[in-house]
Amino acid sequence: MSAHLPTLRNRYAQAMILSGVGDALGYKNGSWEFCHSGESIYKEMKDLGGLDTIQVKVPNWLVSDDTVMHLATGEALIESSNQDQKKLFLTLAKAYKESMHDMIGRAPGMTCMNCTHQLKPLRPDGYRIPFNAKGGGCGAAMRAMCIGLRYPRPEQLNDLITVSVEAGRMTHHHPTGFLGSLAAALFTAYAVQEKPAKSWGRGLLDTLPLALKYIESDGYCVKENKDAWAYFTTQWEKYLESRSLKDGTAEPVFPDKYGFKERDAFVKSVSYSGWGGSSGHDAPMIAYDAYLGAAGNWKELCYRSMFHAGDSDSTGVIAACWFGVTHGINSVPEKNHAHVEYRDRLENVGLKLYDLAFPGEDKAES
Secondary structure: OOOOOOOHHHHHHHHHHHHHHHHHHHHHHHOOOOOOOHHHHHHHHHHOOOHHHOOOOOOOOOOOHHHHHHHHHHHHHHHOOOOOHHHHHHHHHHHHHHHHHHOOOOOOOHHHHHHHHHOOOOOOOOOOOOOOOOOOEOOOHHHOHHHHHHOOOHHHHHHHHHHHHHHHOOOOOOHHHHHHHHHHHHHHHHHHHOOOHHHHHHHHHHHHHHHHHHHHHHOOOHHHHHHOOHHHHHHHHHHHHHOOOOOOOOOOOOOOOOOHHHHHHHHHHOOOOOOOOOEOOHHHHHHHHHHHHHOOOHHHHHHHHOOOOOOHHHHHHHHHHHHHHHHOOOOOOHHHHOOOOOHHHHHHHHHHHHHHHOOOOOOOOO
């Protein structure tokens, strides 16, 4: 480990903090999330004095629904740490319902709002909602990184699959939606494991059949999910092929010219309906592409994951979390993170998730 790299326990906390930063920067109180030109966002950002000078704090830089629901997920995982999985799922359902009370000014998605209303956490199966043919949005992916922090070990893969799928389909009961939750959680676990980033996509493709086996064994809405399963896998195969990443051993290949206009075109090209990052398959995909292309540079990560023509807070919240796991916060301008909304809660969740994931480990040496 580099002498300058924070301990893994500290990086857990910093990953959660940076996820909030990535969300707030990509959101900019809604004006950047819904801007369809990365170049315009970049110019506005430069007019503000550049990324290094932006002080991410309320009221000008609220976190969006992404962070509110990410915190709900993390805090539910902590609260239910000594419970069985059914009780965990009901705790998550309760947390998601309660998170809807903190959505003023945060642009919550209609699917999340409508589906949390259907959750009944006081009933034994109250975490289940019906299959939703229109449930392929990114709302499950944007809040799942902490699941990877909770279940980071290779031997915990089945737990990661089960919890990410069930947490995801509490609001997005469609494979395109809840498999985004799996991808965001799985890649976070890979970051903790220090797996080479070029291998993550291959790992996802190898994990998807295990997720399908879980759906089949669970027995709920099996036919509907199987009928809608292929799109997610096909889109990821196409993307990985385009970057020469399908076998997970080669370095990613990017176009020679790959500025804001080219990246906006890429974001649109991988989208379901034109707004890149707004679906479960492409939010973690665009975040992954940005993480690969940034090569450990915070500013480049922001340009690629938060300042583009798509759903930039959802891709930013995911990519920034992975950056924090891998690199920590030392290279991030203090103004970007020191006063981000809910910073203390984010830090606390990260530390407690580490303690659950690595019980008994020396906190000073980890």
